Amino acid sequence: MSEFKQTFNSSLGKKLIMALTGLFLCTFLIVHLGGNLLLFSNDNGFGFNVYANFLTHFPPIEVVAWILYLCIVVHAVYAVVLTVRNRKARPVGYAVQPKSDASWSSKNMGLLGSILFVFIVIHMGDFWYKYKYTNEVGFKEYRTDLATGQTTESAYTPASADFNHSVSTENNVEIVRVKDLHARVTHTFGNIWYVLIYVIAMGALSFHLLHGFQSAFRSLGWVHRKYTPIVYAIGTWLFAVIIPLGFALMPVYYFFVHKG
Incomplete structure (x- = not known):
């Protein structure tokens, strides 16, 4: 048991936890986007409202939701821990910064993650919390x-x-x-500032996943000459392009087409 604890307290263990929670969150993004595409249905919010009700009242889904919230917190906390540990390991910067082949997204994962965490808090406060725990949703x-x-x-x-x-x-x-969560969506996406925040957050998500998805596979040791290009393509086109773009289109579409 002590060896198990020691493993997951090490830098490698923390990276493994980051990888596993990150991949779980990637899976959630696919499901979440699929459900949110109901917002594009011309049915006065019927499909989306039924979907939202199902997510918040079907016990197995609620259990998965709480696992999701835990993964978000663990992923964020371990990211901070690893960042602090890396900085302590090299408290004094180089006088001349050596050239690096690292991408911009890999160098700024902390900034991108911070933007996303703040956005998640705002987003859940506006929708999930008000939907479940207040009377602001009719x-x-x-x-x-x-x-x-x-x-x-x-x-x-x-x-x-x-x-x-x-x-x-x-x-x-x-x-x-x-x-009627659909009415809440229409109202919120009618605010240009919220739309801008949402689009900026999806830009951060794109760059975060561009590096994070393939990095998770490297942390888990799942690297193979044959399959790594496939992982790279999925991380680039599905997670860094299609998914963020799909999310970003929703507030823009509602602002210009369904503005309340």
Whole structure:
């Protein structure tokens, strides 16, 4: 047990933890983007609101969510610990900085990570916290005619304060009542400052993943002449381009198209 503890207290152990939590967070980004693409559906927020309700009321998903929050904190804390340790190991800088082949993103992972951590706190405060723990998010009722598939929506005021959601059927009409997180998204993305902060954070995410994804595989020792180029391509195009761009398009799209 002491050897296990010693291993994970070493620099190598901390890098392994950074790699594992980082890859878990990368997996989350794929799932999160997939769900958020529902914001582009022309359904008055129906799909997105049902998706948000599912994420916050399905027990297995809630367990995974708390693991996610833990990974974010651990990833951030270990990043700070490793940065401080590296600086203590070389307290005096070189008089002349030697040339380095390291990329800009690898040299500025601390700055990029700090931007992302601040953004996550702001983002969760605006959406997750207000959705789960305040009354600032209203309710929406969706009525779908099961014969025609046509859906209409209207504001809904629950009779009790502890109401969360309901699904029922009356006269061949499905009635879904859920919290209207979509309205919160529309309102927030109507603020140009929030849109700018969001886009800047996604730029930081892009550079952070450009180095971090492939670095995680190196930390785990998963380096192979045949597969490393594949890892590099996935890290570059999927995680550093497609995913940040997909997230960044949402606030821009809502600001110009669905501005409340």
